[in-house]
Amino acid sequence: MSRVFSVSRSGYYDWLNRPPSARDIEDERLKVAIQAAHKRTRETYGARRLQKELADEGFDAGRDRIVRLRQELGLRCRQKRKFKATTDSNHTLPVAENLLGQEFTPIAPNQIWVTDITYVATLEGWLYLAGVKDVFL
Structure with a gap:
Protein backbone atom coordinates (compact mmCIF):
# COMPACT_ATOMS: atom_id res chain seq x y z
CA MET A 1 0.00 0.00 0.00
CA SER A 2 2.88 2.37 0.68
CA ARG A 3 4.02 1.96 -2.95
CA VAL A 4 0.55 2.91 -4.26
CA PHE A 5 0.63 6.22 -2.37
CA SER A 6 4.37 6.73 -2.90
CA VAL A 7 5.21 6.98 0.79
CA SER A 8 7.76 5.08 2.81
CA ARG A 9 6.59 2.47 5.30
CA SER A 10 8.30 4.32 8.12
CA GLY A 11 6.58 7.56 7.09
CA TYR A 12 3.18 5.84 7.05
CA TYR A 13 3.66 4.31 10.50
CA ASP A 14 5.02 7.60 11.84
CA TRP A 15 1.84 9.32 10.59
CA LEU A 16 -0.37 6.52 11.96
CA ASN A 17 1.13 6.69 15.47
CA ARG A 18 1.43 10.47 15.64
CA PRO A 19 -0.35 12.04 18.63
CA PRO A 20 -3.26 14.37 17.82
CA SER A 21 -2.28 17.97 17.16
CA ALA A 22 -3.42 20.89 19.29
CA ARG A 23 -5.87 21.82 16.53
CA ASP A 24 -7.35 18.31 16.47
CA ILE A 25 -7.80 18.41 20.25
CA GLU A 26 -9.44 21.85 20.06
CA ASP A 27 -11.68 20.63 17.22
CA GLU A 28 -12.92 17.78 19.44
CA ARG A 29 -13.71 20.25 22.27
CA LEU A 30 -15.46 22.49 19.77
CA LYS A 31 -17.46 19.56 18.37
CA VAL A 32 -18.84 18.82 21.84
CA ALA A 33 -19.79 22.48 22.29
CA ILE A 34 -21.37 22.61 18.82
CA GLN A 35 -23.48 19.53 19.53
CA ALA A 36 -24.64 20.97 22.86
CA ALA A 37 -25.48 24.36 21.33
CA HIS A 38 -27.21 22.68 18.39
CA LYS A 39 -29.48 20.76 20.74
CA ARG A 40 -30.01 23.72 23.09
CA THR A 41 -31.12 25.96 20.22
CA ARG A 42 -33.59 23.29 19.00
CA GLU A 43 -31.48 22.70 15.87
CA THR A 44 -32.47 26.08 14.41
CA TYR A 45 -29.18 28.04 14.48
CA GLY A 46 -27.02 28.18 11.38
CA ALA A 47 -23.25 28.73 11.37
CA ARG A 48 -23.41 32.51 11.91
CA ARG A 49 -25.73 32.43 14.90
CA LEU A 50 -23.93 29.37 16.26
CA GLN A 51 -20.62 31.25 16.02
CA LYS A 52 -21.99 34.04 18.23
CA GLU A 53 -23.48 31.51 20.65
CA LEU A 54 -20.12 29.73 20.96
CA ALA A 55 -18.23 33.04 21.31
CA ASP A 56 -20.46 33.87 24.29
CA GLU A 57 -19.31 30.57 25.82
CA GLY A 58 -15.64 31.44 25.23
CA PHE A 59 -14.95 29.46 22.05
CA ASP A 60 -13.08 31.45 19.41
CA ALA A 61 -13.83 29.80 16.07
CA GLY A 62 -14.41 31.12 12.59
CA ARG A 63 -17.57 30.50 10.62
CA ASP A 64 -15.86 28.22 8.07
CA ARG A 65 -14.44 26.08 10.87
CA ILE A 66 -17.88 25.75 12.44
CA VAL A 67 -19.34 24.83 9.03
CA ARG A 68 -16.66 22.15 8.55
CA LEU A 69 -17.18 20.66 12.03
CA ARG A 70 -20.97 20.67 11.64
CA GLN A 71 -20.57 18.79 8.35
CA GLU A 72 -18.27 16.27 10.03
CA LEU A 73 -20.91 15.79 12.75
CA GLY A 74 -23.71 15.57 10.20
CA LEU A 75 -25.63 18.46 11.81
CA ARG A 76 -28.03 20.59 9.81
CA CYS A 77 -30.35 23.25 11.13
CA ARG A 78 -34.08 22.93 10.76
CA GLN A 79 -35.76 25.41 8.50
CA LYS A 80 -38.42 27.45 10.24
CA ARG A 81 -41.78 27.04 8.62
CA LYS A 82 -44.74 29.32 8.67
CA PHE A 83 -47.35 28.23 11.21
CA LYS A 84 -50.43 26.95 9.46
CA ALA A 85 -53.71 26.85 11.35
CA THR A 86 -55.31 23.43 11.11
CA THR A 87 -58.74 24.25 12.50
CA ASP A 88 -61.50 23.11 10.16
CA SER A 89 -64.61 25.28 10.56
CA ASN A 90 -66.45 23.59 7.70
CA HIS A 91 -67.64 20.40 9.35
CA THR A 92 -70.86 18.61 10.22
CA LEU A 93 -70.07 18.11 13.90
CA PRO A 94 -72.41 19.64 16.50
CA VAL A 95 -71.56 23.17 17.64
CA ALA A 96 -72.51 24.45 21.11
CA GLU A 97 -75.29 27.03 21.12
CA ASN A 98 -74.46 30.64 22.05
CA LEU A 99 -76.42 30.97 25.29
CA LEU A 100 -75.21 34.48 26.18
CA GLY A 101 -75.84 36.32 22.94
CA GLN A 102 -72.86 38.61 23.73
CA GLU A 103 -74.49 39.71 27.03
Missing part, protein backbone atom coordinates in the same frame (compact mmCIF):
# COMPACT_ATOMS: atom_id res chain seq x y z
CA PHE A 104 -71.63 39.52 29.58
CA THR A 105 -73.16 41.32 32.57
CA PRO A 106 -73.87 38.83 35.36
CA ILE A 107 -75.55 40.04 38.57
CA ALA A 108 -74.01 37.38 40.83
CA PRO A 109 -70.97 35.10 40.95
CA ASN A 110 -70.97 31.74 39.16
CA GLN A 111 -73.56 32.76 36.58
CA ILE A 112 -71.25 33.20 33.58
CA TRP A 113 -67.96 31.43 33.14
CA VAL A 114 -65.75 31.83 30.09
CA THR A 115 -63.01 29.46 28.91
CA ASP A 116 -60.29 29.31 26.34
CA ILE A 117 -57.61 26.89 25.27
CA THR A 118 -54.22 27.50 23.71
CA TYR A 119 -51.19 25.48 22.67
CA VAL A 120 -47.72 26.14 24.04
CA ALA A 121 -44.65 24.81 22.21
CA THR A 122 -42.02 23.35 24.57
CA LEU A 123 -38.86 21.30 24.13
CA GLU A 124 -40.91 18.21 24.97
CA GLY A 125 -43.68 18.96 22.45
CA TRP A 126 -47.00 20.78 22.55
CA LEU A 127 -48.72 21.47 25.87
CA TYR A 128 -52.36 22.44 26.11
CA LEU A 129 -53.27 25.32 28.42
CA ALA A 130 -56.92 25.83 29.35
CA GLY A 131 -58.20 28.80 31.34
CA VAL A 132 -61.54 29.24 33.12
CA LYS A 133 -62.76 32.58 34.48
CA ASP A 134 -65.87 33.79 36.26
CA VAL A 135 -67.01 36.94 34.42
CA PHE A 136 -68.48 38.44 37.62
CA LEU A 137 -65.05 38.93 39.20
Whole structure:
Protein backbone atom coordinates (compact mmCIF):
# COMPACT_ATOMS: atom_id res chain seq x y z
CA MET A 1 0.00 0.00 0.00
CA SER A 2 2.88 2.37 0.68
CA ARG A 3 4.02 1.96 -2.95
CA VAL A 4 0.55 2.91 -4.26
CA PHE A 5 0.63 6.22 -2.37
CA SER A 6 4.37 6.73 -2.90
CA VAL A 7 5.21 6.98 0.79
CA SER A 8 7.76 5.08 2.81
CA ARG A 9 6.59 2.47 5.30
CA SER A 10 8.30 4.32 8.12
CA GLY A 11 6.58 7.56 7.09
CA TYR A 12 3.18 5.84 7.05
CA TYR A 13 3.66 4.31 10.50
CA ASP A 14 5.02 7.60 11.84
CA TRP A 15 1.84 9.32 10.59
CA LEU A 16 -0.37 6.52 11.96
CA ASN A 17 1.13 6.69 15.47
CA ARG A 18 1.43 10.47 15.64
CA PRO A 19 -0.35 12.04 18.63
CA PRO A 20 -3.26 14.37 17.82
CA SER A 21 -2.28 17.97 17.16
CA ALA A 22 -3.42 20.89 19.29
CA ARG A 23 -5.87 21.82 16.53
CA ASP A 24 -7.35 18.31 16.47
CA ILE A 25 -7.80 18.41 20.25
CA GLU A 26 -9.44 21.85 20.06
CA ASP A 27 -11.68 20.63 17.22
CA GLU A 28 -12.92 17.78 19.44
CA ARG A 29 -13.71 20.25 22.27
CA LEU A 30 -15.46 22.49 19.77
CA LYS A 31 -17.46 19.56 18.37
CA VAL A 32 -18.84 18.82 21.84
CA ALA A 33 -19.79 22.48 22.29
CA ILE A 34 -21.37 22.61 18.82
CA GLN A 35 -23.48 19.53 19.53
CA ALA A 36 -24.64 20.97 22.86
CA ALA A 37 -25.48 24.36 21.33
CA HIS A 38 -27.21 22.68 18.39
CA LYS A 39 -29.48 20.76 20.74
CA ARG A 40 -30.01 23.72 23.09
CA THR A 41 -31.12 25.96 20.22
CA ARG A 42 -33.59 23.29 19.00
CA GLU A 43 -31.48 22.70 15.87
CA THR A 44 -32.47 26.08 14.41
CA TYR A 45 -29.18 28.04 14.48
CA GLY A 46 -27.02 28.18 11.38
CA ALA A 47 -23.25 28.73 11.37
CA ARG A 48 -23.41 32.51 11.91
CA ARG A 49 -25.73 32.43 14.90
CA LEU A 50 -23.93 29.37 16.26
CA GLN A 51 -20.62 31.25 16.02
CA LYS A 52 -21.99 34.04 18.23
CA GLU A 53 -23.48 31.51 20.65
CA LEU A 54 -20.12 29.73 20.96
CA ALA A 55 -18.23 33.04 21.31
CA ASP A 56 -20.46 33.87 24.29
CA GLU A 57 -19.31 30.57 25.82
CA GLY A 58 -15.64 31.44 25.23
CA PHE A 59 -14.95 29.46 22.05
CA ASP A 60 -13.08 31.45 19.41
CA ALA A 61 -13.83 29.80 16.07
CA GLY A 62 -14.41 31.12 12.59
CA ARG A 63 -17.57 30.50 10.62
CA ASP A 64 -15.86 28.22 8.07
CA ARG A 65 -14.44 26.08 10.87
CA ILE A 66 -17.88 25.75 12.44
CA VAL A 67 -19.34 24.83 9.03
CA ARG A 68 -16.66 22.15 8.55
CA LEU A 69 -17.18 20.66 12.03
CA ARG A 70 -20.97 20.67 11.64
CA GLN A 71 -20.57 18.79 8.35
CA GLU A 72 -18.27 16.27 10.03
CA LEU A 73 -20.91 15.79 12.75
CA GLY A 74 -23.71 15.57 10.20
CA LEU A 75 -25.63 18.46 11.81
CA ARG A 76 -28.03 20.59 9.81
CA CYS A 77 -30.35 23.25 11.13
CA ARG A 78 -34.08 22.93 10.76
CA GLN A 79 -35.76 25.41 8.50
CA LYS A 80 -38.42 27.45 10.24
CA ARG A 81 -41.78 27.04 8.62
CA LYS A 82 -44.74 29.32 8.67
CA PHE A 83 -47.35 28.23 11.21
CA LYS A 84 -50.43 26.95 9.46
CA ALA A 85 -53.71 26.85 11.35
CA THR A 86 -55.31 23.43 11.11
CA THR A 87 -58.74 24.25 12.50
CA ASP A 88 -61.50 23.11 10.16
CA SER A 89 -64.61 25.28 10.56
CA ASN A 90 -66.45 23.59 7.70
CA HIS A 91 -67.64 20.40 9.35
CA THR A 92 -70.86 18.61 10.22
CA LEU A 93 -70.07 18.11 13.90
CA PRO A 94 -72.41 19.64 16.50
CA VAL A 95 -71.56 23.17 17.64
CA ALA A 96 -72.51 24.45 21.11
CA GLU A 97 -75.29 27.03 21.12
CA ASN A 98 -74.46 30.64 22.05
CA LEU A 99 -76.42 30.97 25.29
CA LEU A 100 -75.21 34.48 26.18
CA GLY A 101 -75.84 36.32 22.94
CA GLN A 102 -72.86 38.61 23.73
CA GLU A 103 -74.49 39.71 27.03
CA PHE A 104 -71.63 39.52 29.58
CA THR A 105 -73.16 41.32 32.57
CA PRO A 106 -73.87 38.83 35.36
CA ILE A 107 -75.55 40.04 38.57
CA ALA A 108 -74.01 37.38 40.83
CA PRO A 109 -70.97 35.10 40.95
CA ASN A 110 -70.97 31.74 39.16
CA GLN A 111 -73.56 32.76 36.58
CA ILE A 112 -71.25 33.20 33.58
CA TRP A 113 -67.96 31.43 33.14
CA VAL A 114 -65.75 31.83 30.09
CA THR A 115 -63.01 29.46 28.91
CA ASP A 116 -60.29 29.31 26.34
CA ILE A 117 -57.61 26.89 25.27
CA THR A 118 -54.22 27.50 23.71
CA TYR A 119 -51.19 25.48 22.67
CA VAL A 120 -47.72 26.14 24.04
CA ALA A 121 -44.65 24.81 22.21
CA THR A 122 -42.02 23.35 24.57
CA LEU A 123 -38.86 21.30 24.13
CA GLU A 124 -40.91 18.21 24.97
CA GLY A 125 -43.68 18.96 22.45
CA TRP A 126 -47.00 20.78 22.55
CA LEU A 127 -48.72 21.47 25.87
CA TYR A 128 -52.36 22.44 26.11
CA LEU A 129 -53.27 25.32 28.42
CA ALA A 130 -56.92 25.83 29.35
CA GLY A 131 -58.20 28.80 31.34
CA VAL A 132 -61.54 29.24 33.12
CA LYS A 133 -62.76 32.58 34.48
CA ASP A 134 -65.87 33.79 36.26
CA VAL A 135 -67.01 36.94 34.42
CA PHE A 136 -68.48 38.44 37.62
CA LEU A 137 -65.05 38.93 39.20
